[in-house]
Amino acid sequence: MWRKLRITVLLLILATVVQQTWLDKADLAWKNNFYIAVYPINADGSSKVSAYLRTLTRDDFEAVAEYFAQEAAPYHLGLRRPIEVQLGAAVDKIPPAPPNGGSVLNNVVWSLKFRYFAWKNSPKVNVKPDIRLYLLYYDPLTTLSLSHSTALNKGRIGRVNLFGDSAYVKQNLVILAHELLHTLNATDKYDLGTTLPIYPDGYAEPDKTPLYPQDFAELMGGRVPISEAQAVIPKSLQQTIVGEKTAREIGWLK
Numbered sequence: 001m002w003r004k005l006r007i008t009v010l011l012l013i014l015a016t017v018v019q020q021t022w023l024d025k026a027d028l029a030w031k032n033n034f035y036i037a038v039y040p041i042n043a044d045g046s047s048k049v050s051a052y053l054r055t056l057t058r059d060d061f062e063a064v065a066e067y068f069a070q071e072a073a074p075y076h077l078g079l080r081r082p083i084e085v086q087l088g089a090a091v092d093k094i095p096p097a098p099p100n101g102g103s104v105l106n107n108v109v110w111s112l113k114f115r116y117f118a119w120k121n122s123p124k125v126n127v128k129p130d131i132r133l134y135l136l137y138y139d140p141l142t143t144l145s146l147s148h149s150t151a152l153n154k155g156r157i158g159r160v161n162l163f164g165d166s167a168y169v170k171q172n173l174v175i176l177a178h179e180l181l182h183t184l185n186a187t188d189k190y191d192l193g194t195t196l197p198i199y200p201d202g203y204a205e206p207d208k209t210p211l212y213p214q215d216f217a218e219l220m221g222g223r224v225p226i227s228e229a230q231a232v233i234p235k236s237l238q239q240t241i242v243g244e245k246t247a248r249e250i251g252w253l254k
């Protein structure tokens with residue numbers, strides 16, 4: 001009896017996983033555009049960040065939709081705007097933080113907790129979102145460096161750390177776009193230890209001569225390589241491109 005029940009439960013889980021994987025694959029055929037919801041969060045609870053969040057409008061994220069339209073154009077997806085960004089209401093809870101170098105099990109537990117959080121905290125937006133990004137804003141005067149952002153392709157959710165100050169708007173959108181592509185199966189293309197982009201896939205122009213300095217960053221490479229040992233954060237999305245390997249991972253290139 002118990003054995004049968006256990007097998008039934010396992011089969012159900014397997015069926016769900018197979019269906020989810022199939023759905024994820026079907027999505028990446030880019031038959032329809034992806035609707036993103038971004039939910040601002042006052043991560044440090046400061047009145048400064050709170051005031052900043054009140055100034056945010058949908059227009060502040062329009063550059064992301066325009067950027068992906070421009071980057072997708074050479075791949076002829078047949079979608080004029082493959083990504084649409086909707087600004088949702090502010091969320092007053094903080095999504096669970098990923099484990100710090102935890103075990104595989106810790107990571108699985110965290111990803112389930114995060115998916116549960118997203119299920120409970122998704123204020124309604126016009127079009128039901130395919131991807132949800134929680135934008136955790138910090139005051140740059142009290143938080144000097146941002147910890148790592150994380151996004152999951154399973155469940156298509158992200159936890160993005162940003163600076164809540166108008167001086168950082170353009171750099172924030174680079175981080176947002178990078179995490180967005182993680183939810184669409186793109187992998188990192190930089191060395192996690194040194195943060196240097198990995199050659200050739202993490203380079204915007206791997207065939208450039210001379211190779212250094214590069215003028216652009218590959219979005220998943222994260223930085224603009226200046227020399228073999230030095231790379232700088234791109235100033236805006238316009239200083240980044242979606243490289244070939246990334247395009248393949250997200251289904252733009254077959």
Ligand SMILES: [Zn+2]
Nearest residue numbers: 178182187188
């Ligand atoms: Zn990344």
